[in-house]
Amino acid sequence: MLQAAVVIGRRSRALSAKERARLMELVRESGGRPGNLGKRERKELSRLAAKLDLKGLSRELVLISRRGRSRRKRSRCPIP
Numbered sequence: 001m002l003q004a005a006v007v008i009g010r011r012s013r014a015l016s017a018k019e020r021a022r023l024m025e026l027v028r029e030s031g032g033r034p035g036n037l038g039k040r041e042r043k044e045l046s047r048l049a050a051k052l053d054l055k056g057l058s059r060e061l062v063l064i065s066r067r068g069r070s071r072r073k074r075s076r077c078p079i080p
Contacts, residue, residue, distance in 0.1 A: 007060045014051050023048045 012020060026045045030036040034045060 003064045004061055007057065007064065011052050011057050015048065019048055
């Protein structure tokens with residue numbers, strides 16, 4: 001869990017404080033739906049999201065989650 005927080009924190013530092021605030025404002029305004037924004041605002045949201053590299057972030061988080069899992073556990077067969 002801590003590793004995921006570190007990865008997310010590192011990605012968020014790609015944006016300045018002003019950009020992070022604007023990103024949050026746009027997300028709140030849209031209600032999570034970019035279609036609720038105007039064309040210019042959607043473009044701005046897209047630009048800010050591109051700076052975060054969300055695709056790369058998801059790859060890193062998947063790798064972390066896979067590392068945390070142990071190998072398949074052998075099922076015990078009870079002796080009758």
